[in-house]
Amino acid sequence: MQTIMTEPPNLRSDAFEALIRGIVGPLADEVDRAGRFPREGIRALGEAGLLGLLSARENGGAGAGLREAAQVIEGLAGACGSTAMVLLMHYSAVTALDRHAPEDVRREIAAGRHLTTLAFSERGSRSHFWAPVSTAEPQGADAVRLDAQKSWVTAAGEADSYVWSSRPLRADGPMSLWLVPAGSAGLEVHGDYDGFGLRGNASSPVSATAVAVPRSALLGADGEGLSTALEVVLPCFLVLSAAFSLGVTEALLGLTAAHLRNTRLAHLDQTLAQQPMTRNQFAGLRLRADALRALLEETLTATETGRPEATLRVLQIKALAAETAAEVADGAMRLCGGAAFRRETGVERRFRDALAARVMAPTTEALHDFCGRVELGLPLFEEA
Ligand SMILES: Cc1cc2nc3c(=O)[nH]c(=O)nc-3n(C[C@H](O)[C@H](O)[C@H](O)COP(=O)(O)OP(=O)(O)OC[C@H]3O[C@@H](n4cnc5c(N)ncnc54)[C@H](O)[C@@H]3O)c2cc1C
Structure with a gap:
């Protein structure tokens, strides 16, 4: 396949659009129905250089920033939420690996030959990923034994490695992070x-x-894993999760608008779009999506320019995006009526995909708590 870029890409390029229209989009319904991993799309993203988008240039990556990654995730999410979420988790894990992993791993990721993911959530501490209960024990001079019950891992059994949290080996901190190869016994x-x-x-x-x-x-x-998570993994995850929710939201609005314009009430000789209450409700949903896009733009600018409110914006944006996507999805299902209840409009698949973000950690409830803490001058976490 043609390589899309060696430079931070122009994501409005024909090649990226072709990847979505030619591979990711056409497979999305089958991926959803069968519940199967979108391997073809992930392979194509690797070949196009997009698995290495956030990797540093000195490792052979594109050295792009969150803005470019957000464009990729938004574009993919509207077409196939599963593909977008796999890439989102890869990018989030790459932020830790690009800082701390051995050079050969960083180079493989940059070359698009290595898919990674986050293994944070645990059966014991559930969505409270900042408090792992899984363990790391020294084994002789050079080895470590890991024991854990991870509750949710995107791309489980499909990724090449896991960025893995545990309690520290010996240090006092709340968490250590490990690079765990997927083939580990x-x-x-x-x-x-x-x-x-x-x-x-x-x-x-x-x-x-x-x-x-x-x-x-x-x-x-050892023991510094939460710092790494908060400094690089979480900002990436939160911003890209917002871009994911925005992509699903835009797809829902596009499908809804097409349905309203093209569906007629024969006895009135009018479209659904010509019904005042219908277009009033549609305008309300559009307004929410546009407000989300404006705050995402503001969040990206705040992080790029190091503005003091950047931390708060990053925490706010995933909460706003997840709830906006869920509300727009509910509104789209209502506006498209019984037609949306069938698979054929594509609305119900995006409705189901839209509901994931708010229960993905940090959940909306956790983010509201973090935002309140930042706004009121309290630490993000209480001392144990
Ligand atoms: C599709 C999908 C993919 C995922 N991929 C990954 C992945 O790749 N890696 C990974 O590490 N995790 C992943 N997760 C897990 C995710 O990040 C969350 O940890 C998980 O969804 C939480 O589910 P739970 O049932 O354990 O939540 P619970 O912790 O039981 O929470 C249930 C509800 O209670 C609320 N709640 C919990 N505690 C409090 C409190 N103290 N106060 C108020 N409300 C509270 C939560 O906000 C939530 O709404 C994924 C989840 C999904 C759905």
Whole structure:
């Protein structure tokens, strides 16, 4: 396949549009119905240089920023939520790996030959990813034993590696991070993912029983994993999650507008769009989407220019986006009526995909708490 870029890409390019129209979009319904991993799309993204989009240029990556990554995720999310979420988790994990992983791994990612993901959420501490209960124990001088019950891992059994959280080896901090190769003995993926939405996402539980990794698999210092998560992983995840929700929202509005314009009430000789209440409700949904886009733009600018409110904006944007997507999805289902209840309009698939973001950690409830803490001058986390 043609390589899309070596430079930070022009994501409005014909090649990116062709990738969506030619590969990702046409497979999306089958991926959803069968609940199967969108391997073809991920392979094409790798070949197009998009798995290495956020990788540093010195490792062979495009060295792009969150703005470009957000454009990619938004574009993909409207076509296939599962593909977009797999890439979103890859990008989030790459932020930690590009800082701390061995050079050969960083180069493989930049070259588009290595898919990675986050293994943070646990059966024990659930959506409270900042408090892992899984363990890391020293084994002799050079090895570490990992034991865990991870509750949700996107691309489980499909990715090449996991960015893995645990309690520290010896340090006092709340968390350490590890690079765990997917083929490690003792890792087990539990069942195929049969989800409500994002059905191609392979978000299965993964357990670790006496998984042995070298000490060099530690990403950063022991006990410093939460700092890495807060400094690089979380900002990336939150902004790209917002872009994901915006992409699904835009797709829902596009499908809804087409339905309203093209569907007629024969006895009135009018379209649904000509009904005042209908277009009033549609305008309300459009307004929410436009307000979300404006705050996402403001968030990106605040982070790029280091403005003091950047942290608050990054926390706000995922909460706003997740709730906007869910509300617009509900409104689209209502406006498109019984037609949307069938698969044929494409609305119900996006409705199901839209509901994931608000329960993905940090959830909307957790983000509101974090925002309140920032606004009121409190620490994000209470001391244990
Ligand atoms: C499609 C999908 C893909 C995912 N992929 C990944 C992945 O790649 N890696 C990963 O690490 N995780 C992943 N997750 C997990 C996700 O990040 C969350 O951890 C998970 O969805 C939380 O579900 P739970 O049932 O454990 O939530 P719970 O923690 O049981 O929470 C249930 C509800 O209670 C609320 N709640 C919890 N605690 C409080 C509180 N103290 N106060 C008020 N409300 C509270 C939550 O906000 C939520 O609405 C994924 C989840 C989904 C749905």
